Amino acid sequence: MLNTLNGRAILLSMVLLAISLGIWEALNQPPEASAAMSEFEMLMGGADQEARVPPPSQVLEHAWTELSNPFYDAGPNDKGIGIQLAYSIYRVLTGYFAAALVAIPLGFVIGMSPLMHKALTPFIQVLRPISPLAWMPLALFIIKDSEQSAIFVIFICSIWPMLINTAFGVANVRKDWIRVAQTHELGALKTAWKVILPAAAPTILTGMRISIGIAWLVIVAAEMLVGGTGIGYYVWNEWNNLDLNSVIFSILMIGIVGMLLDMALATVAKLVQYEE
Amino acid sequence: MNKHFVSVENLSKRFPTKSEDLVVFDEVNIGFDKGEFVCIIGHSGCGKSTILNVLAGLDTPSGGAVIMDGTEVSGPSLDRGVVFQNYSLLPWLTTLQNVSFGVQARWPKWDKKKVDEHSKHFLEMVGLSASLNKKPAQLSGGMRQRVSIARAFATSPKLLLLDEPFGALDALTRGVIQDELLKIWNATQQTVFMITHDVDEAILLADRILLMTNGPNARIAESVKVSIPRPRDRSDIIEHPAYYKIRNHLVNFLVKRSGEMSGAAAPTGNTLEVDPAEPDATAAATSVPIKKAAAYTA
Ligand SMILES: Nc1ncnc2c1ncn2[C@@H]1O[C@H](COP(=O)(O)OP(=O)(O)O)[C@@H](O)[C@H]1O
Numbered sequence: 087m088l089n090t091l092n093g094r095a096i097l098l099s100m101v102l103l104a105i106s107l108g109i110w111e112a113l114n115q116p117p118e119a120s121a122a123m124s125e126f127e128m129l130m131g132g133a134d135q136e137a138r139v140p141p142p143s144q145v146l147e148h149a150w151t152e153l154s155n156p157f158y159d160a161g162p163n164d165k166g167i168g169i170q171l172a173y174s175i176y177r178v179l180t181g182y183f184a185a186a187l188v189a190i191p192l193g194f195v196i197g198m199s200p201l202m203h204k205a206l207t208p209f210i211q212v213l214r215p216i217s218p219l220a221w222m223p224l225a226l227f228i229i230k231d232s233e234q235s236a237i238f239v240i241f242i243c244s245i246w247p248m249l250i251n252t253a254f255g256v257a258n259v260r261k262d263w264i265r266v267a268q269t270h271e272l273g274a275l276k277t278a279w280k281v282i283l284p285a286a287a288p289t290i291l292t293g294m295r296i297s298i299g300i301a302w303l304v305i306v307a308a309e310m311l312v313g314g315t316g317i318g319y320y321v322w323n324e325w326n327n328l329d330l331n332s333v334i335f336s337i338l339m340i341g342i343v344g345m346l347l348d349m350a351l352a353t354v355a356k357l358v359q360y361e362e
Numbered sequence: 363m364n365k366h367f368v369s370v371e372n373l374s375k376r377f378p379t380k381s382e383d384l385v386v387f388d389e390v391n392i393g394f395d396k397g398e399f400v401c402i403i404g405h406s407g408c409g410k411s412t413i414l415n416v417l418a419g420l421d422t423p424s425g426g427a428v429i430m431d432g433t434e435v436s437g438p439s440l441d442r443g444v445v446f447q448n449y450s451l452l453p454w455l456t457t458l459q460n461v462s463f464g465v466q467a468r469w470p471k472w473d474k475k476k477v478d479e480h481s482k483h484f485l486e487m488v489g490l491s492a493s494l495n496k497k498p499a500q501l502s503g504g505m506r507q508r509v510s511i512a513r514a515f516a517t518s519p520k521l522l523l524l525d526e527p528f529g530a531l532d533a534l535t536r537g538v539i540q541d542e543l544l545k546i547w548n549a550t551q552q553t554v555f556m557i558t559h560d561v562d563e564a565i566l567l568a569d570r571i572l573l574m575t576n577g578p579n580a581r582i583a584e585s586v587k588v589s590i591p592r593p594r595d596r597s598d599i600i601e602h603p604a605y606y607k608i609r610n611h612l613v614n615f616l617v618k619r620s621g622e623m624s625g626a627a628a629p630t631g632n633t634l635e636v637d638p639a640e641p642d643a644t645a646a647a648t649s650v651p652i653k654k655a656a657a658y659t660a
């Protein structure tokens with residue numbers, strides 16, 4: 087195992103994990119239940135005066151119970167982690183693909199037409215730096231539906247990296263390849279489909295990968311705002327319940343799902359990658 | 363006047379600059395007959411690629427026109443196939459797909475089987491039957507250029523344009539592909555216009571070699587006939603009595619006269635027709651280039 091770079095990397099990761107979990111565990115032991123509880127402590131329900139982050143052993147134990155029944159539904163404020171994540175993923179994917187449907191064709195137009203590029207750049211420059219959450223009040227007012235407003239926020243934050251990368255990829259397709267299309271009398275649509283799209287696909291996919299990452303970052307914040315369902319709401323709700331086990335557990339789940347989304351896009355990117 | 367299959371008439375190209383226009387070339391007249399193989403030689407920057415791109419319809423001239431088969435060239439067309447120096451294969455397609463890309467564009471009604479068969483036939487002619495499913499990145503420079511040649515010939519263009527197709531290849535590979543080019547040209551009898559830097563390559567391949575003076579204000583000074591019978595073989599051809607006469611003539615032009623005759627020094631836009639194999643022509647053209655040989659008009 088120590089012979090290969092991968093083997094050594096895995097080993098080192100394990101060691102680092104063990105050390106950090108060990109320190110975390112050691113620093114967060116509950117105090118010795120030596121003295122009897124004071125009257126005040128009894129009033130507080132036996133809680134520590136000094137709030138403690140739960141140690142990893144507790145979090146793992148909690149994770150095990152949650153993950154062994156991820157899809158239970160016991161009313162609005164008590165749903166399994168699987169259901170909450172499913173809500174979030176659904177919103178992210180809906181907003182994300184809607185954004186792709188707009189951003190990629192528009193990116194083609196901007197990339198292929200210098201006129202459109204010049205005309206649309208000021209709009210993009212103003213709209214892009216707006217924090218997606220700043221749209222939320224307006225979205226809620228116009229759409230009047232918190233669920234769809236969250237999807238709209240995902241839409242708006244996913245659009246920019248895809249739009250900009252598509253336009254860049256399309257505008258920078260090698261001139262030789264365009265000439266190949268021209269000398270073979272391909273029309274505009276066929277050129278876009280058979281030459282420009284495959285040529286720009288790796289750049290477009292890079293934009294799509296950045297977008298899905300941002301969308302997943304934003305959904306948590308958006309759901310904290312609109313509430314109801316979703317992993318963002320779940321984290322906030324468990325914080326209100328002071329259930330830090332659940333908070334830490336859901337933070338880990340957010341990371342894992344984000345990683346899986348990125349890996350899925352990376353797989354697609356590999357399919358369209360080409361070597362010059 | 364216009365009896366040639368392709369005629370380039372009074373072609374010029376200028377680029378506007380602050381003071382006065384930069385004239386790349388002026389009064390370029392060329393006539394191609396059907397089935398002719400014409401090479402053009404000239405120093406870098408004199409405008410050879412520009413002429414070729416105008417012929418292809420990829421570039422527009424500042425003056426003059428290209429007439430092919432009675433109609434003026436106004437844009438790119440499948441009737442004029444182009445092989446670029448940097449191969450310009452589509453890197454996400456395999457060898458076979460790169461060729462069938464062209465074939466499909468040429469004959470949109472053909473089914474996939476027919477397109478593939480036709481493409482494979484041309485890939486076989488350039489010796490690539492074993493690499494049908496490889497991507498360009500997996501091929502050597504020579505193999506890529508073969509794919510590019512197969513793609514161009516497979517669409518049976520009326521005029522084939524090659525821009526320094528072997529410029530980036532090593533001498534051995536170049537020799538092999540030159541032979542393949544001759545073979546495929548013999549089989550198809552296409553009209554070919556090719557830019558090259560290599561004097562020996564031009565003699566091996568061409569019926570006629572055009573010599574271009576240095577730019578700016580470049581022009582086609584001479585049209586040199588290669589009177590060596592075909593089929594030509596690279597090892598036998600050097601034994602032919604005309605070979606060194608032609609070669610010396612070309613080298614002399616490139617080393618000396620291309621510079622001397624360049625720009626304003628050129629008295630007329632006419633191109634001299636030269637056959638160095640004829641006893642007096644060589645001496646005449648090398649010493650007093652302008653006077654003796656008959657003027658060639660398009
Ligand atoms: N956009 C341009 N502006 C000014 N000069 C140009 C431009 N494009 C090409 N040229 C000039 O045209 C000349 C001919 O170029 P080219 O046809 O590529 O030459 P060749 O193929 O013979 O080496 C070059 O000297 C180049 O400097």
Ligand SMILES: [Mg+2]
Pocket residue numbers: 410411412
């Ligand atoms: Mg050139």
